[in-house]
Amino acid sequence: MMSTLLDVKNLWVKFPSRHGVFDAVRGVSFTLGRERLGIVGESGSGKSMTGRAILRLIRPPGIVEADHINLDGVDLLRKSEKDMRAVRGERISMVMQDPKFSLNPVMTIGDQIIEAYRLHSSASKAEAYTKSLEMLEAVSIRDPERVMRAYPHEMSGGMGQRIMIAMMLIPNPEILIADEPTSALDVSVQRQVLDIMDKLVKERGMGLIFISHDLNLVADFCDRVLIMYAGRIVEVCDADKLHDAQHPYTRGLLNSLPRLDAPRDRLEVLQRDPAWSDAESVSGRI
C-alpha cells in the first residue's frame, strides 16, 4: 500500500446566492498517494472547484466544508491564512487552466518565474535566473532567453501554459494540482508536457491531481480516475479500465468523441438522466 499524501473526506463547496445555496461540490472523498489521480467531468461538474478547495482558494462568499483535508496528517482547513501561504506553491502547487488570466500581464516572464523561485528559497538572483532558464528548457521552450525577456501577451497559449508549469514546478512541491494543464496545447506538445509531469511524479515521488475533460488523455496518462458529475463522484476506476466504465454518464462521454478509426455520420449526443446527480457520491479513498 502506498503512502497517502492527501486525504480528503466529505468535501463540500457552497455558494450562497439569491436563489438559495448552490452546491458546486457535494460530499467528495478521495485520497492521493504518490500517483497520478485524474478527475474528469464536464465544465460545471465541480472538478476545478475540488482542486481549488484543497488549496483553500475559494473566495468568500464561497464556503468550503469538509470532515478533513489532511496533508501528511495535518488538516489544511484548520491552518491560518499565513500558514496556508507556506503550503501553497511550496508543498502543493497548482497549474491553472488559462495562462492568459494566471500570468501577470505587466511583468516579464523571467521576473515572474524568478519571483516564484525566490519566494520559496534563498537563492541569489543569478542562481534563480539560471534555474529559471533550465526550467523553461525542461518544458521545451525554444529560445528561453528571449522568453525570459518577453511579456505574457507575446506568448502563444501553449507557450503560456508551459511557462505556468515551469513556474509551478520550480519550488519543487510534493503535490501538483494541474487544472486542464494541456487543454490549450497541441497533441505533440501535450505529450511533452505530460512526460515532464510524469517524470516528476516518478523521480520526486510527487502526487499529481490531473483535472481534465479529456477522457482519452486521462485514460492514457493517469493511474486512477474519478469521474465527476454535478458536484459528485459518480464513478471511480483504474485509468486503464476507463474504456470499460459502467456508469451511463461515463459511457455517454466516451461515445460522444469523434474517432479516426471508427467514422460515423453523426456523433452521439449525451442524454442526461436526473438520477445521476441525485445519487450518493462514490468514495475515491483507498
Add this chain to the structure above:
Amino acid sequence: MTMLDVNGLNVWFGKNRDRVDAVKGASFQVAGGESFGLVGESGSGKSTILRAITGLAPDWSGTVTVNGTPITGKKRPRGFFKTVQMVFQDPYASLHPRHSVDQVLGETLHLHGFDDIDGRVAKLLDDVGLGQKFRFRYPHQLSGGQRQRVAIARALAPEPTVLLLDEPTSALDVSVQAEILNLLADLRADRGLTYLMVSHDLSVVGHMCDRLAVMRNGEIVEILDVAALRASQASHPYSQQLLQASL
C-alpha cells in the same frame, strides 16, 4: 468548381528583427461544397491563413481567389463578407458582453442591408437550434455551447457560401462538441456551404472534413484526403507523428 484558391500565400507579422513569417508559401484549393481541414500545432500558421483571408492579418503576399474573385490588400470590400464569414475559437471572447443575442444578430443583418430583420433573427435562432427564448439573453446568461451557436448564427446571418471555422469546438466539452459538430454538418448539408476548418484535433477534422492540409512552422507539409488519413497512409513523417499521437 473551385470556391477558394490559395496560391503561394505568405503572411508575416512585425518587421526587421522582430519579423515572424507565420505562413510561408501555402497553396491549396477548396471546391464548392467541400469541407477542408487545416491541422498543425499552435504557431504553425493555420489560424493565420484564415485571418489573412478575412483581412485580419494585414501583411501578406501571394494570390487568394474566392469564388473567382481575387482579394487584394488589407481591407475587404463589404460584399466579400456576404460570401465569407468566420467562426472564432473562443465564444466567450467573440461575443460583445453587453449586447443581447438579438442585438448581435440584428446589427449584423442591418449592416448587410437586409430587411425583415425581426423575422430573420427568429429564423437564424431556429436554424442553430436555440429557439426564441434565447433571443434577449446576454452572453453571460448562455453556456459555452449556446454561445458558440450564437456565433455560428451570426456567421450565417449574411447568408455566406464559405465558412471559416477557427477551432470551433476546442473550448467546449466533448458532449457539447458533439452537438456543435452535428449542427455544423447539418448546416453544410442543408445550405451547401464550403468549410475551411482549422483544428489541432485530428479526429475532429477526420470527422468533419473531406481533405486536409497538415501544417508545420508555417508551411503545408502534406495535403491528403481523410480516407488516406484513416488508413494511416500519411507520407510525411510529421503527419504520421500527429496521427500516432491522436490514435
